[in-house]
Amino acid sequence: MEYxxxxxxxxxxxxxIGFFSKxxxxxxRNIKLGKDVDVSDNKSQRWKxxxxxxxxxxxxxxxxxxGLMHIIVYVGFVIINIEVLEIIIDGVLGTHRIFASLGTLYDFLIGSFEVLAFLVIVAVVVFWIRRNIIKLKRFIKPEMDGWPKKDGNMILYIELVLMLLFLTMNAADFQLQQxxxxxxxxxxxxxxxxxxxxxxxxxxxxxxxxxxxxAWWLHIVGILSFLNYLYYSKHLHILLAFPNTYYGKLAPQGEFNNVEAVTNEVKLMMDPSADPFAAPAEDAPDPEKFGASDVMDLNWVQLLNAYTCTECGRCTSxxxxxxxxxxxxxxxxxMDTRDRLEEVGKNMDANKGEFVADGKQLLGDYISHEELxxxxxxxxxxEACPVSxxxxxxxxxxxxxxxxxxxAAPSDLNNMMGNLENNGAPWPFNQMDRLNWAQES
Structure with a gap:
C-alpha cells in the first residue's frame, strides 16, 4: 500500500500522455490530407x-x-510548468520537492513561479472582463456564438484554477514547513x-x-487534462504557433502562386516562336482540379493554418x-476550414481510415460565394495575424x-475578363477606338 x-x-x-499522443x-493525419507543398526554402529566414x-x-x-497580457500568460504558463517536471519526478518516486537541494536557486525559481502565477491570474481576469463585460466587438461576432465563446472562457477558467491550485499547494506546504x-x-x-x-x-x-x-493532485491532473483539451480547443496554437510561423509565407504579400498548367498554355499562346512540341500530347492526362472546393484541395500548410487559428479576431477587426x-x-x-477538416477526420475514423463521400464540401456548405x-x-x-x-x-x-x-464569377468580373480577352483591356471598347476621346476635343 505504501507505493x-x-x-x-x-x-x-x-x-x-497516451491519449495526447493519440x-x-x-x-x-488530418493536416497531411492537404496537398504537398515545398516549404524547404530559406531555412534561416524561417527560423528567424x-x-x-x-x-x-x-x-x-x-x-x-x-499583447502585454498575453505575454504574461504565455511566459507565466510556460515557466511555471517547469515545476511540472519536479511534480512528475516526485509523483513517480514518492519524493517531495526533489530539487530542493538546489538551495538558493530553488528559492529563486519557486519565488519567480509564484510572482508569475499571480500575474497570470491578473491577466486572465482582465481577459475575462474584456470578453464578457466590456464585450470587445471582435469577440461578439456571429462566428463566436456557441462553442467558440464557451471555449474561450473555459480556457480562462482552467488557467485561473491551475494557478490558484499552485498557490494553494505552496501555501499549505509553507505552513507544514513551519x-x-x-x-x-x-x-x-x-x-x-x-x-x-x-x-x-x-x-x-x-x-x-x-x-x-x-491541491498537488488536482494541479497535475488538471495540467494533463488541459494538455488533452488542447486538441478540441483554439488553444492548440500553444503547440502549433511554432511550426506555423516557421512554414509561414515568405513571398511578398500580394504575390499569388500561378497554376503551372495555365502558365504553360499562356506561354504557348503569347510566344509564336514557341516549340509546338512543348504543348501537351493529345493523350496527356487532364490538368488537376483548378483551385479548391474542399479541404483536401488545399495544401497542408493551409490546413496547419486552420488548426493554428487562435480565434483572436484581429484579422476580422x-x-x-x-x-x-x-x-x-x-x-x-x-474556423470553417478547421471544422470541415475535423468533419472529414471523423468520417475517416468511422470508415477505417478511408474517406467516404458525404455530399458536403467546404465551399457552399461552410463558406458561401458571398463571403469569398x-x-x-x-x-x-x-498582416494582422499574430501567428502568420x-x-x-x-x-x-x-x-x-x-x-x-x-x-461562377460575378457578372461584373465575367464582363471584365471578357473585355480583357476581346479588347486587351477591362473596358468594353475596341482597341481601334481608344484614341477617339482625343479627336473629340
Missing part, C-alpha cells in the same frame, strides 16, 4: 520568423494591452502564497497535508469588407475553383 499513490500517479501519467497522430513571431511575440504587442512536518523540508521562497498561508492558521498537520496533497458590414470574416474562413467575393485581397488579415496565418490564400484558391472550374 499505491506512486502507481496511481504513473497510471494517470501514462493514460494522459490526438497528435490524428491531428497530423519562428523565433521572432512565435517565441518573441513581436506581432502580439502591436496592440500593447492585449510546523516541521515530516517529509516537508524547508525549501523554496513563497512571496505570494505566504499571503494566503494565514488562512490555514490553527489547522492540524493532517488537515494541512490533506489540503496540500489535494482589420478586414475592410467586414468593417463595412459584408459577410466576410477571415477568422470564420479559418467580398474579399478585396488587401492582405490586412495576413494566411486566410487570403484559402479565399483565392476557392475563387480560382469558382472561376476556372464552374465559371
Amino acid at each position: 499505491l499513490p506512486n502507481i496511481l500517479f504513473a497510471i494517470i501519467l501514462i493514460v494522459g 490526438n497528435v497522430k490524428k491531428l497530423s 520568423n519562428m523565433v521572432r513571431i512565435a517565441l518573441g511575440q513581436t506581432k502580439m504587442v502591436v496592440r500593447p494591452i492585449a 510546523l516541521d512536518a515530516a517529509h516537508y523540508t524547508k525549501a523554496g521562497a513563497f512571496p505570494v502564497s505566504q499571503i494566503i498561508a494565514p488562512l490555514f492558521d490553527g489547522m492540524s498537520v493532517s488537515n494541512l497535508i490533506l489540503i496540500e496533497r489535494t 482589420e478586414c475592410p469588407a467586414n468593417q463595412t458590414g459584408k459577410k466576410l470574416s477571415p477568422r470564420k474562413i479559418m 467575393w467580398a474579399c478585396t485581397t488587401c492582405n490586412a488579415c495576413v 496565418i494566411d486566410p487570403l490564400s484559402i479565399i483565392i484558391e476557392m475563387r480560382r475553383f469558382l472561376v476556372m472550374e464552374q465559371s
Whole structure:
C-alpha cells in the first residue's frame, strides 16, 4: 500500500500522455490530407520568423494591452510548468520537492513561479472582463456564438484554477514547513502564497497535508487534462504557433502562386516562336482540379493554418469588407476550414481510415460565394495575424475553383475578363477606338 499513490500517479501519467499522443497522430493525419507543398526554402529566414513571431511575440504587442497580457500568460504558463517536471519526478518516486537541494536557486525559481502565477491570474481576469463585460466587438461576432465563446472562457477558467491550485499547494506546504512536518523540508521562497498561508492558521498537520496533497493532485491532473483539451480547443496554437510561423509565407504579400498548367498554355499562346512540341500530347492526362472546393484541395500548410487559428479576431477587426458590414470574416474562413477538416477526420475514423463521400464540401456548405467575393485581397488579415496565418490564400484558391472550374464569377468580373480577352483591356471598347476621346476635343 505504501507505493499505491506512486502507481496511481504513473497510471494517470501514462493514460494522459497516451491519449495526447493519440490526438497528435490524428491531428497530423488530418493536416497531411492537404496537398504537398515545398516549404524547404530559406531555412534561416524561417527560423528567424519562428523565433521572432512565435517565441518573441513581436506581432502580439502591436496592440500593447492585449499583447502585454498575453505575454504574461504565455511566459507565466510556460515557466511555471517547469515545476511540472519536479511534480512528475516526485509523483513517480514518492519524493517531495526533489530539487530542493538546489538551495538558493530553488528559492529563486519557486519565488519567480509564484510572482508569475499571480500575474497570470491578473491577466486572465482582465481577459475575462474584456470578453464578457466590456464585450470587445471582435469577440461578439456571429462566428463566436456557441462553442467558440464557451471555449474561450473555459480556457480562462482552467488557467485561473491551475494557478490558484499552485498557490494553494505552496501555501499549505509553507505552513507544514513551519510546523516541521515530516517529509516537508524547508525549501523554496513563497512571496505570494505566504499571503494566503494565514488562512490555514490553527489547522492540524493532517488537515494541512490533506489540503496540500489535494491541491498537488488536482494541479497535475488538471495540467494533463488541459494538455488533452488542447486538441478540441483554439488553444492548440500553444503547440502549433511554432511550426506555423516557421512554414509561414515568405513571398511578398500580394504575390499569388500561378497554376503551372495555365502558365504553360499562356506561354504557348503569347510566344509564336514557341516549340509546338512543348504543348501537351493529345493523350496527356487532364490538368488537376483548378483551385479548391474542399479541404483536401488545399495544401497542408493551409490546413496547419486552420488548426493554428487562435480565434483572436484581429484579422476580422482589420478586414475592410467586414468593417463595412459584408459577410466576410477571415477568422470564420479559418474556423470553417478547421471544422470541415475535423468533419472529414471523423468520417475517416468511422470508415477505417478511408474517406467516404458525404455530399458536403467546404465551399457552399461552410463558406458561401458571398463571403469569398467580398474579399478585396488587401492582405490586412495576413498582416494582422499574430501567428502568420494566411486566410487570403484559402479565399483565392476557392475563387480560382469558382472561376476556372464552374465559371461562377460575378457578372461584373465575367464582363471584365471578357473585355480583357476581346479588347486587351477591362473596358468594353475596341482597341481601334481608344484614341477617339482625343479627336473629340
